[in-house]
Amino acid sequence: MGNHAATMRAxxxxxxxxPEVLVYEExxxxxxxxxxxxxRVHAAGINPPDLYARTGFARIPAGLRPPWTPPLVLGSDVxxxxxxxxxxxxxWQPGDEVFGMIRFPGQGSGYAEYVTTPADHLAAKPAALDHVEAAAVPMAGLTAYQFLIRELRPLSGGTALVNGAAGGVGHFAVxxxxxxxxxxxxxxASGRHEEFLRGLGVDQFVDYTRTPxxxxxxxxxxxxxxxxxxPDAHRLLPAVRRGGLILxxxxGDYHRERATGLxxxxxxxxxxxxxxxxxLGELAALLDDGRIRVHVDGVHPLPEAAAAHRRAEQGHLRGKLVLQVHP
Structure with missing residues (x-):
């Protein structure tokens, strides 16, 4: 096992x-x-890019794949x-409670007892959240925040439609x-999420399993x-008004020429x-104020990362899956 001070479990x-390729080891x-x-990681969030990376980015054309080579520790959210x-x-000072999306879109290595990160990738953990909840926030929350708050001119009224509204990014986006x-x-979303989404402030709920x-x-x-x-993303075009925007x-295949014509x-x-x-600090302030909240679908101990990935691959999550590293 070697010198414990110089090693950790990951x-x-x-x-x-x-998922079976994920091994818990020193x-x-x-x-x-x-x-x-x-x-010192207390909890690590699981995100779709972790699943893509685990397969060697099999769904990406060979010339565009990141040059990652095993052995690898996955995970950007801690x-x-x-x-x-x-x-x-x-x-920062030792003892500060922090959370972050580390080195993304590079390799993060968060499924571990310890991780290094550029200091400016971190924010103070929201006091209102425990570590498991905080680990569920960074990638999904930052995606919604950077797309909707950073990039978008503020919406002057109008209607936003969120497809996949109960998932990680979706539940922040609404x-x-x-x-x-x-x-x-x-x-x-599917019908079982209606009450959850109305609780997050959705005005109209559409159960896609009943009505497109x-x-x-x-x-x-x-x-x-x-x-x-x-490939079927274009089926949503009739829901968007002339002058509307798709994020x-x-x-997805949105039939760009047809969209432009509309x-x-x-x-x-x-x-x-x-x-x-x-x-992330701006998001933390919103979480601390209770203006937004995060939902954790399930928690798995770090050694059971393979089971967590199997659950992630089934999809239909409400919010996020998290690995508990330090009880």
Whole structure:
């Protein structure tokens, strides 16, 4: 086992593949470099990019895949306590409770007892949340925040429609759309999520298993936040008004020429969420005030990361899945 001070437990993969490649084992403990912080991880969030990375980015064309090679520790979202400081770090002290999306869109290594991170990727953990809840926030919350608050001119009234409204990004998007200035928010999800979404302030709920969103909300949306995407994304076009905007969270085929003909705008390129402690601090203030909240669908102990990935692959989550690292 070696010198315990220099090692830690982590979940690592030695080959790309299914959830079974995730192995709980002893690995070297990282050391913070200049401008970095060592965090003792209490909880780590699970995100779709973790699943893509575990397969070796199999769904991405070979020429565009990140050059990651095993052995790898996955995970960008963590909440924990500052354990040590690299040279030049003055923003944090050992003992500070912090959370963050680490090194994204690079490799984060959060499924571990300790992780290093650039100091400016962290924000103070919201006092209103425990570490498990805080670890559920960063990527999903920052995606919704950066797309809706950072990038968008404030919505002057109007209606926002969120497709996949009960999921990680979706459940933040329905709350932040309101803060961005939407007068009405329509949430699209399966029927079992109706009460949950109405509790988050959705004005109209569409159960897509009964009625297609494009039918139930025809010409209703000034803004469509689509957290589903995929080859059938264009089926939502009839729900968007002329002059409306589509914000895709994942790649989708929106029949761009047809959309343009309908007077619907799409971004020129896919937006990518980025690590940003300042943005996360703004989100933390909203969480502390109770203006937005986070929902944790399930918690798995770190050694059971493979089971957590199996659950993630089934989809239909309400909010987020989290790994508990330090009880």
């Amino acid at each position: 979940v690592r993969l030695h080959a790309f593949g299914g 690995v070297p403990r990282p050391v913070p470099g200049p401008g970095e912080v060592l965090v 909440s924990g306590v500052v354990a040590a400081l690299g040279d030049g770090v003055t923003a 709350q932040l759309a309101r803060l961005a200035g939407a007068e009405r928010v329509i949430g699209v 969103a494009a039918e139930a909300a025809r010409d209703a949306a000034d803004l469509l936040v689509d957290t589903v995407g995929g 895709p969270v994942y790649l 007077g619907i705008s799409l971004p020129d390129r896919m937006q990518q969420v980025r690590s940003d402690g300042g943005d």
